Amino acid sequence: MREIDASGVTAAVRRLCIDANNLLEEDVMAKLEEAIPKEESPVGREILEQILNNDRMAARLGMPMCQDTGVAVVFVELGQDVHVIGGDFIEAINEGVRQGYRDGFLRKSLVTDPVIERKNTKDNTPAIIHTQIVPGESIQITLAPKGGGSENMSEVRMMQPSDGIEGITDFVVDRVRRSGGNPCPPVIVGVGIGGNFEQSALLSKKALLRPLGSLNPDPIWNPVEVELLDRINRLGIGPMGLGGRTTALAVHILAQPCHIASMPIAVNLQCHAARHKTAVI
């Protein structure tokens, strides 16, 4: 049993909020760089150059790469031999978000209730927190700020098993096609298949966390990811939807068992500002 003070969780989350928003991971930068010489549209190339310049400037100036600093989505892997002391664990995470968004000069983008009042909560809380209990005596926290533009173009569908792999792939391609320029392409396409209604959505978001350029740990999905990326990049949407070859940088699939009657699928689109940072306490 290891004791971890809640204040340590707050400090880690605060740092992650700022770093995730200011520093784009190298794998995303590398994919954007790779895309430029392959992009046939001059407008598309110009946009990709602007994005790369922007992301480098953000790191250098310590500014958020995008003004939509998002909802703070927090994935926690909590070791079962950890005892959190000195405060409420969930409140410790929210306090970290509060401090990070204040001290990092990040935008507060949450409203109190979704329909009636829609008043800004002014501190970007509450965070969306997904906690998983795992063996061990450490806490791993991944913070993934998610902007509204790409999240709004995401979708869950309860398909029938008879729709098969064609049904799955057609749905993914069509979701990207219908989104056009709205999710800020080039996008990363997170696909969650199986589980149930809510689990498919969570899988699609988790799929976005896999490093770009890595193979799917489940080899049956690798050819499907390759086929989907090819089909998506034939759509012509291109950078920011103004036409071109670079519509998606990657397609990531995460699947799990499901009910004999079901075939749930979720697509979570991620803009090119594919932000996430991880810390282990």
Next chain:
Amino acid sequence: MSEAIRLQTPLQERDLTALQIGDAVLISGIIYTARDAAHKRLVELLKTGQDLPFDLRGQIVYYVGPTPERPGQVIGSAGPTTSGRMDSYTPLLLEAGMKGIIGKGQRRPVVIESLVKNKAVYFAATGGAGVLLAQTVKASRIVAYEELGAEAIRELVVEDFPAIVAIDTQGHDLYQEGVKRYRQEEPTR
């Protein structure tokens, strides 16, 4: 890309009618920010025959909700937000004299028709380029709805703000034309 065309606000009709989709422009002068909540309020004023908090005639509205500026900074990150959410408000603002819009993403036919009718242009800026675009902002002050925070209406003075003509005064739409040009047939399966 071809050499960028320099535009000065307030926009002149002859400058606007010369623009074609795909043209790169560099915008200088005063522009106004407004996004979801501010649009709702502006349209309520127009519908009840009241004056707007700023003179919209010949001006550009930029769909942006910037991050808070650090001490000494003019503005925080300031890239465009998705324009489609403003579609239902846009025709009324165009009727009231707005001549340019900066945003990102496709517009509904009702907006394109109103752009043609009012000889106005829709410019696309690069979404997610908030730091790069903020460098072109030389001054910023809130002119209305301070209580909306990031959604307040700001008057920005910009210098060489980079954008692309996405819908021109003839109603050509780069979101449709660009995609058509680069779309490829799928291999037969």
